[in-house]
Amino acid sequence: MTAGQPLLAGLDVGTTHTKAGVYRADGMPVAQRQAITPPDAEAIRDTALRLLAECVAAAGAPPLALGVASMAETGTFVAADGAPVGELLHWRDRRAHRQADQLCEAVGREAFFAATGLHPSAKLPLARWIWLRQHEPDLLRSGYCWANTADLVVAALTGTLATGPTLAARTGAFDITAKAYSPGLLDLAGLRPDQMPPVAVDRVAGHVTSSAAARTGLPAGTPVVVAGHDHLAAAWAAGVRAVGQVADSMGTAEAVITPVAAPPPPSAQPTGTSVGPFVDGRSYCLISGLSSSGGLVDWLLDRVAPGTEPDRHRWFSDLVDPSDGPPTGITVQPYLQGRASPEPDPHRTLSFHGIRPEHTLADIGRAVLEGLCMQVRWMLESQMRISGRRPDTVTVFGGPTANPTWMWIKAQVSPVPIVVLPGQQSAALGAAQLAGQAIGVEDVPPTGQPLARDPGSAPEWETTYRSQFLPLVRAADVDTPDSKEQA
Structure with a gap:
């Protein structure tokens, strides 16, 4: 504890940087570290755990829970022991543009949006899985399981492969209304639902193993939460948590995020705005992205x-x-x-x-x-x-x-x-706060004054x-x- 407040830990594996932090429940940082995000899955996992260990050591007291957020549409296949197999499939990879067109032709743009809340594009994992089926089929035939970037880190900490709704929804194979993977969409890539990471509905994906405890300094048994899509975790940290609020999450990319009570009709499709679950597990959100901000x-x-x-x-x-x-x-x-x-x-x-x-x-x-x-x-x-x-x-x-x-x-x-909030309102902080929510530790959203307009x-x-x-x-x-x- 610090000043009588519980401590919470957060990780954010972003496109450019991986960030770790230990925070008080009121959002005050106790220890923070960051490093360049490596280009391969094993190095990403090792970097995240190293930064976490440095923060836990600097904090001087163990956090009660850990949340992990990451960039969306990025991950890799893993073997039964959780070891990454093959290259990291990154959202920036545009090799699957023809497969995105094939996906649109096979399903129909409006039907695909109605099921997934997304638009067929080369950055979707589903499009790249279809590409793999056509170019590297052995990787899919082997029965390996998919892991989003945050899932990789969680598996290294807990020995359990699991994901969150906001990351599952960005694969292109998740039905946001049924809240389950679509067998029909997965079949386009020759995959099965059991090759997808289970969605941790209660957000506690697992608990820190003894070996991960030795590596990170976290106590064995510490709850670990998949906090999900980094832009949405950052929106939570910024206090954007209810219908009527809007977040502008800035970084390498930029995202405008609007919480809504229910998914919009397919008629919203031509705008390019996507829709998916929000990190609270109850509502949805509109997301518009600018890939290079x-x-x-x-x-x-x-x-x-x-x-x-x-x-x-x-x-x-x-x-x-x-x-x-x-x-x-x-x-x-x-x-x-x-x-x-x-x-x-x-x-x-x-x-x-x-x-x-x-x-x-x-x-x-x-x-x-x-x-x-x-x-x-x-x-x-x-x-x-x-x-x-x-x-x-x-x-x-x-x-x-x-x-x-x-x-x-x-x-x-x-x-x-x-309203401009200071830099500490980050996805790592949001991940920590969402971990706190999962174990009953409440936090106080930040406030700020509107920036003056001339x-x-x-x-x-x-x-x-x-x-x-x-x-x-x-x-x-x-x-x-x-x-x-x-x-």
Whole structure:
């Protein structure tokens, strides 16, 4: 215990970083560690356990429970002893784009959405399983079981393979209404339901084994919870837990998350918004994703940041300062890896329009942030139409919130006030809090004040969004002569 409060541990295996932490029930961090997420399954598992051990040792007292969250649509097959088999199948892998088309043809786009709440795409594990059936069938014939990234870590700690509803729902083979894997969808890849990890309905997947206790410092028997999809765990930590609230989870990718009482009808399908279980186990949520948000900024920095700069994100923050001013006049389509929502277009590319001779590198950097913020506004407005509700605020959190100019632009562009929470409101904290919920330890959601919006500049930002950004990104072909003349 610390200051009379129970301690809880959390792990988040994210796309870029793996993070571990021990926290008080009020969310105060006691010990935190992070490392680059390795590219293979065994190294991911080892890195997560090493970071956890460092946090437990630094905390000075054992946590009562551990929660594990991870990136979605990523995992590997495992043998009976839980050892990873074959390569890690990553959500960024686009080899299965033809198989996603085959999936759409076999099932039907609307029927697939009605069952899974998802849209056929190359990043879904189901599409990649179909690819494996066609290219590496021996891996599937062997009877190995699938494990999502968080499941791998939980299995290493408990000896039990299990998953959570929010990760099962991202495989593309989980019926969100029946709350079970679909034999018909799995059969497309030659798989069976017993090759899928059981869904831990009560969220306690297992307990720390004696060997894992020796490795991590956790007491043997400590409850371990699959906290699920990292963006949703982070939303929980940010206090977005009920219908009428909205989360903007920022990182390498960015996700807009709106809890809803029930799945929307299949008519929501053309927006590209997905739907699935929420981490509370009772409600659902709308999710719209932008695959390259912080990732797009990293792409830009790879090309323009000085090679000798020790902290290139601080350099970028200084470059785009000050945190005010009018729109740059440059319109950016922020699609480094296609567009998932709204109006999905996997072939839509990154492009810059309207650059003039007087524009500087700082203007181009700010324009990237403008394009990202306007894309997120479009995602949010799409979800507002589906849910039929206008939120009072949007809660924003994640690493990019450290850039004040980015947050200022987001406040100008957003149709509703935004509340920015500090960086500790993370998926690792959410995983710890969800573990606490599973054993009866309650927490207090954070609060924050809305970020100020400049009323004098609001019309100019509104005009830029409505008259420049939306017409460009919604154009059927942005390479027409007319669009080139406007650039």
